[in-house]
């Protein structure tokens with residue numbers, strides 16, 4: 001290949017399966033979560049094993065490359081058009097760039113011509129359990145770096161271990177019974193959403209639901225029927241709220257919905273829709289019992305709520321007040 005004369009570079013093309021890829025990435029609930037030792041240990045290890053100054057576990061979001069773990073670089077994210085890993089996710093194979101200055105895709109890239117002055121890049125794509133490529137485990141050097149078949153195999157092995165952590169993460173944030181996000185996933189998402197609301201001065205409300213006399217369903221109809229009731233209620237919540245709302249089962253018969261940027265009117269309309277849907281569900285022929293619930297609504301106030309835990313506690317208190325007042329929805 002001839003040496004590029006200009007200082008051009010090629011932004012990574014968008015993969016054909018981009019919509020499914022992004023949906024898979026969102027479902028991992030990992031973007032914008034704090035650093036975690038389980039990922040950092042791989043980047044630390046890779047840095048030592050390969051003797052490179054920079055190692056990262058990157059995830060390619062719609063518009064940006066975000067770093068779940070990074071060693072040797074202060075950047076938390078960078079625009080997708082500049083991303084080397086955006087190129088790496090186009091195939092299942094390792095992307096090896098021995099000399100970025102001589103590669104037309106990268107020669108004029110500001111990360112090559114300026115800080116951190118990338119010369120050598122090796123990125124092994126990271127796949128989610130469904131095979132979609134989320135980002136990469138990548139090595140960067142600012143000078144030529146020898147990289148042989150053994151190195152390739154080692155990087156592939158490390159990437160497989162990172163993929164395993166991603167798979168565990170997915171399982172760890174899912175409520176198996178209902179398919180909703182579980183408490184862990186909810187807390188991570190709520191932290192992220194509330195942080196955005198605080199920055200952008202958007203509103204957020206948290207709805208805390210608890211089924212009424214749920215124990216009675218278990219006692220009278222058996223645990224399997226109790227499970228059925230939880231699955232039904234989860235489906236009713238999912239149908240009622242917007243895609244962008246976070247709907248979760250916190251545990252037992254407790255559920256939560258986090259609405260962002262919704263006016264009270266919108267929130268109340270959604271609660272009415274839910275009441276209507278639950279009533280229709282209960283009115284179905286052959287229903288052995290009625291699903292009933294209490295709900296508490298708390299509005300996010302950055303001055304009063306340090307974070308998701310405080311907001312959740314307030315919504316929980318309000319829910320109990322409703323439950324004890326006997327004002328069932």
Ligand SMILES: Nc1nc2c(ncn2[C@@H]2O[C@H](COP(=O)(O)OP(=O)(O)OP(=O)(O)O)[C@@H](O)[C@H]2O)c(=O)[nH]1
Pocket residue numbers: 177210211212213214215216218222223224225226227230251252253
């Ligand atoms: N079937 C089933 N039951 C569960 C599950 N998780 C928790 N439970 C049961 O859910 C019940 C929850 O208890 P409570 O919330 O105190 O019961 P409740 O009858 O709804 O009480 P009130 O909220 O005061 O009306 C307990 O009996 C738990 O054993 C589950 O995954 N499946």
